[in-house]
Amino acid sequence: MTPAVIDDTTLLAVLAPFAAAVVAPALTRWFKHNAAWPLALVPALIFLHFTGFIGPVSEGETFVAAKAWAPSYGVNFSVYVDGLSTLFALLISGIGTLIILYAGGYMKGHAQQGRFFSFLFLFMGSMLGLVLGNNLISLFIFWELTSVTSFLLIGFDNLRAASRRAALQALLVTGGGGLALLAAFILIISATGEIEMSVLLGSPDIIKDTGLYLPIFILVLGGAFTKSAQFPFHFWLPNAMEAPTPVSAYLHSATMVKAGVYLLMRMHPLLGDTVLWTTVLPLFGGVTLLVGTLLAVRQTDLKLMLAYTTVASLGLLVMLTGTSNEKALEGAVLYLLAHSLFKGGLFMVAGTIDHEAGTRDVTKLGGLRSAMPITFAAACLAALSMAGLPPFIGFIAKEVLYYGTWGWPGAGLAVTLTAVAGNALMLVIAAAVALKPFLGLKVETPKHAHEGPVLLIAGPVVLALTGLVLALMAHTTGELFVGPTLSSLTGEFTHVELHLLPTSVNAPLILSLITIGLGIVLFTQLDRLRGLIAAVLEAIGWGPDKGFDQFVSGVVGFSGRFSRLVQTGKMQTYMIVIFVFTAIAVLLPGYLTGSFPAMPEMPKYRFYEWGILFIAVLGLIAVLIAKTRLTAIVSLGIQGFAVALIFMMFGAPDLSFTQFMVETLSVVILALVMTRLNLMPSDHRAAPAALLTGIVACAVGLGLTLTLLAITQQPFDTRLSDFFAQFSRSIAHGRNIVNVIIVDFRGFDTLGEIAVVVLAGLCVLALIRVRTKPDKTVEASTTDAVQAQASEAR
Amino acid sequence: MRTIIFRTIAPYLTALMVLFSVFVLLRGHNDPGGGFIGGLIAASALAIFGIACGVASVRRAIYFHPMGIAAFGLFLAALAGMLSFFKAQAFMTSQWLIFDLFDVEVALSTPMVFDIGVYLVVVGAIGSIALALEEREID
Numbered sequence: 001m002t003p004a005v006i007d008d009t010t011l012l013a014v015l016a017p018f019a020a021a022v023v024a025p026a027l028t029r030w031f032k033h034n035a036a037w038p039l040a041l042v043p044a045l046i047f048l049h050f051t052g053f054i055g056p057v058s059e060g061e062t063f064v065a066a067k068a069w070a071p072s073y074g075v076n077f078s079v080y081v082d083g084l085s086t087l088f089a090l091l092i093s094g095i096g097t098l099i100i101l102y103a104g105g106y107m108k109g110h111a112q113q114g115r116f117f118s119f120l121f122l123f124m125g126s127m128l129g130l131v132l133g134n135n136l137i138s139l140f141i142f143w144e145l146t147s148v149t150s151f152l153l154i155g156f157d158n159l160r161a162a163s164r165r166a167a168l169q170a171l172l173v174t175g176g177g178g179l180a181l182l183a184a185f186i187l188i189i190s191a192t193g194e195i196e197m198s199v200l201l202g203s204p205d206i207i208k209d210t211g212l213y214l215p216i217f218i219l220v221l222g223g224a225f226t227k228s229a230q231f232p233f234h235f236w237l238p239n240a241m242e243a244p245t246p247v248s249a250y251l252h253s254a255t256m257v258k259a260g261v262y263l264l265m266r267m268h269p270l271l272g273d274t275v276l277w278t279t280v281l282p283l284f285g286g287v288t289l290l291v292g293t294l295l296a297v298r299q300t301d302l303k304l305m306l307a308y309t310t311v312a313s314l315g316l317l318v319m320l321t322g323t324s325n326e327k328a329l330e331g332a333v334l335y336l337l338a339h340s341l342f343k344g345g346l347f348m349v350a351g352t353i354d355h356e357a358g359t360r361d362v363t364k365l366g367g368l369r370s371a372m373p374i375t376f377a378a379a380c381l382a383a384l385s386m387a388g389l390p391p392f393i394g395f396i397a398k399e400v401l402y403y404g405t406w407g408w409p410g411a412g413l414a415v416t417l418t419a420v421a422g423n424a425l426m427l428v429i430a431a432a433v434a435l436k437p438f439l440g441l442k443v444e445t446p447k448h449a450h451e452g453p454v455l456l457i458a459g460p461v462v463l464a465l466t467g468l469v470l471a472l473m474a475h476t477t478g479e480l481f482v483g484p485t486l487s488s489l490t491g492e493f494t495h496v497e498l499h500l501l502p503t504s505v506n507a508p509l510i511l512s513l514i515t516i517g518l519g520i521v522l523f524t525q526l527d528r529l530r531g532l533i534a535a536v537l538e539a540i541g542w543g544p545d546k547g548f549d550q551f552v553s554g555v556v557g558f559s560g561r562f563s564r565l566v567q568t569g570k571m572q573t574y575m576i577v578i579f580v581f582t583a584i585a586v587l588l589p590g591y592l593t594g595s596f597p598a599m600p601e602m603p604k605y606r607f608y609e610w611g612i613l614f615i616a617v618l619g620l621i622a623v624l625i626a627k628t629r630l631t632a633i634v635s636l637g638i639q640g641f642a643v644a645l646i647f648m649m650f651g652a653p654d655l656s657f658t659q660f661m662v663e664t665l666s667v668v669i670l671a672l673v674m675t676r677l678n679l680m681p682s683d684h685r686a687a688p689a690a691l692l693t694g695i696v697a698c699a700v701g702l703g704l705t706l707t708l709l710a711i712t713q714q715p716f717d718t719r720l721s722d723f724f725a726q727f728s729r730s731i732a733h734g735r736n737i738v739n740v741i742i743v744d745f746r747g748f749d750t751l752g753e754i755a756v757v758v759l760a761g762l763c764v765l766a767l768i769r770v771r772t773k774p775d776k777t778v779e780a781s782t783t784d785a786v787q788a789q790a791s792e793a794r
Numbered sequence: 795m796r797t798i799i800f801r802t803i804a805p806y807l808t809a810l811m812v813l814f815s816v817f818v819l820l821r822g823h824n825d826p827g828g829g830f831i832g833g834l835i836a837a838s839a840l841a842i843f844g845i846a847c848g849v850a851s852v853r854r855a856i857y858f859h860p861m862g863i864a865a866f867g868l869f870l871a872a873l874a875g876m877l878s879f880f881k882a883q884a885f886m887t888s889q890w891l892i893f894d895l896f897d898v899e900v901a902l903s904t905p906m907v908f909d910i911g912v913y914l915v916v917v918g919a920i921g922s923i924a925l926a927l928e929e930r931e932i933d
Contacts, residue, residue, distance in 0.1 A: 739823055762861060768926045
């Protein structure tokens with residue numbers, strides 16, 4: 001079905017968060033943390049706007065809207081609204097509303113709270129732009145913007161080295177993946193000639209038919225796997241927990257990390273259901289699921305436990321998407337929805353505990369149930385959903401996904417077993433996060449714990465209850481959210497029938513019971529399991545996180561060695577290299593073509609012309625025989641002045657004028673440099689070195705002379721000078737053609753040149769002010785040199 | 795270098811050179827001259843003043859940091875090019891305003907503003923290099 005064109009309100013909805021980002025700091029200055037209330041209206045209104053799409057989209061309609069951006073390249077700012085993007089837009093704006101409120105409470109009193117709100121809104125807008133993006137290029141831009149805003153948010157606490165490292169790591173990994181994605185998109189655009197996603201989706205085989213399927217597949221996975229933290233790129237996500245908790249709840253569990261899964265789901269009609277797809281995705285997803293859950297068990301920090309289970313959940317989603325089996329895809333959609341709700345909620349609970357009790361180490365927490373009853377209740381509801389128990393949306397998701405994997409004719413058994421093991425461990429973590437801090441004996445915590453303010457508890461409570469309500473209204477959920485989203489994945493209108501409770505005893509129910517039983521057994525052995533995994537990790541000793549550091553230090557080391565190889569720091573070497581290549585550049589073409597210019601006839605010079613030439617040669621001889629460097633500089637100036645006089649006599653007053661000034665200033669500046677550098681007053685080079693520079697100088701001189709002769713022997717093309725002579729007065733109102741060319745005809749060149757002049761000035765200033773590093777060895781050698789000079793002077 | 799004669803003459807010389815540089819700048823459109831040459835003259839004026847009377851007095855006299863002057867020049871030049879946007883013309887399309895003031899034809903134009911920008915860039919950049927080199931003791 002061709003998408004219907006809608007008005008620009010949806011485009012504005014994508015841009016609204018960017019506007020909110022601009023006003024957030026001012027609002028925060030006026031209202032302090034209560035600015036969260038008015039600011040939360042922005043995502044709330046966006047949420048409301050997208051609820052309007054639920055009805056039509058569930059009937060199989062799709063919509064597009066577009067504004068031209070760079071039309072000559074086919075780049076538009078365009079949105080595509082279908083089941084998948086509506087679900088994501090609702091999650092982003094809905095959870096975004098709660099996160100803004102939560103951030104108001106969590107960052108209360110923080111000096112940079114306004115900036116924090118700003119960053120959150122920037123991210124929200126980028127994420128909306130990503131999931132609604134129709135034009136591949138604008139989709140890519142929003143994709144990279146989420147990486148950049150994630151970098152800003154992870155490194156928000158920029159005084160801590162750990163935050164900075166985590167931020168940089170996340171940026172390098174996800175940004176690198178983004179480049180792969182750009183390459184994939186460019187391949188798609190050049191191979192198919194289409195740039196709008198909605199058009200591509202209209203003919204599902206368009207990419208498979210191009211013969212570029214394999215490179216496009218690999219590059220898309222490069223983008224999706226890095227963004228969605230698939231093994232072995234998972235390491236940046238747990239490190240990203242350095243960010244304040246609202247960020248972890250929003251970006252690193254509910255929304256941004258799902259961008260990779262979104263991309264895979266979005267491209268599923270185009271790229272999915274091939275042998276490659278159903279092999280690679282379940283493999284990577286399955287490994288990520290198992291690695292994620294096992295590493296989660298090892299942690300004692302609440303946020304890190306949740307972070308690793310997020311890695312695991314993303315693995316599960318990739319695995320399910322990789323089966324290309326309709327029922328498993330339905331499970332993936334349901335699990336995606338369930339995960340955003342319960343994981344966002346649990347992260348906020350962890351943050352509230354940290355905020356109120358002063359620690360989030362699970363071994364140092366206990367007995368908080370009486371102090372924080374509402375938080376406890378929200379944690380329990382969310383954890384039940386995560387554990388996959390009825391009557392929560394997590395349970396339905398698990399039933400459906402088991403049904404899908406069990407019935408998958410591919411590697412169904414292996415995938416099912418992986419899912420069972422992963423889910424059992426997920427249950428262990430859910431229990432540990434929701435029960436450990438609240439039950440048992442009261443433990444003394446760094447802060448005296450009490451219930452958080454409404455800003456802090458609103459988020460987890462609403463998300464946990466939503467997980468319950470969506471499950472209780474299973475039929476409606478299936479019809480309004482899961483069905484339309486699944487339709488986007490399969491590429492055809494699909495109807496979904498959901499039931500809260502299984503209608504009969506079937507394989508999924510038995511698998512669920514096994515999962516729950518296994519989970520409870522493992523939970524009782526949690527401490528032993530944790531010790532075991534820690535011991536295994538100790539034995540391995542190396543991980544991708546360490547590998548990342550080795551990679552980065554390797555790259556830095558290599559560039560350092562390479563720079564030292566090319567940049568020796570010796571001026572003489574640089575000059576010789578530059579002039580040798582100049583000589584080659586001017587001499588080689590003539591030598592290769594054998595077309596050296598003929599020696600022109602000697603013209604008759606007047607006596608004063610001879611005089612000036614004589615002065616120039618005299619200046620040069622003086623340079624060569626000068627005793628001191630200062631004399632040489634001044635003598636060079638004499639030669640320059642003589643040349644300026646020649647310009648003057650042959651009718652180039654502007655050139656001559658400038659030459660005079662440049663020569664004067666060069667002499668002054670070179671003399672000043674000489675006094676500053678503390679060089680020896682005269683040049684003491686060995687004969688071979690002097691000979692080498694002499695040869696190079698002669699070669700360059702000869703080359704330039706031959707080039708000039710060759711140029712002047714060509715017939716002079718007068719088209720340009722005729723044009724300037726004709727129009728300088730009439731168009732540019734100026735008689736001085738040189739000046740008119742500089743400021744008018746070729747003004748754009750001049751603009752570039754003066755920009756270079758400013759930059760060069762800045763660089764020279766920096767060079768003059770540069771100091772040797774306070775490095776021991778350097779200092780020692782300079783003091784030695786100074787002492788040697790001093791003793792020489794004595 | 796700081797002989798009494800040089801120190802006495804330098805301020806007058808500098809003043810004359812700066813005046814001359816402005817003259818060269820403004821006549822540039824019709825006669826030899828222009829922003830680049832004018833800027834070089836003014837920069838050498840500053841250098842002479844600095845050698846004679848010390849860098850500190852030059853910095854006091856020009857008030858702004860020379861690099862700031864250069865940056866402002868670049869800004870001015872870019873801005874002059876943008877004026878044509880208001881007439882929906884391409885970047886750097888020249889705009890002219892010619893009128894008679896007391897029977898003298900006055901021609902104001904964006905190329906002139908652009909040339910003033912060039913002048914400021916050259917004065918600022920070259921001047922700041924010269925002054926920095928003249929400063930014996932840094933810090």
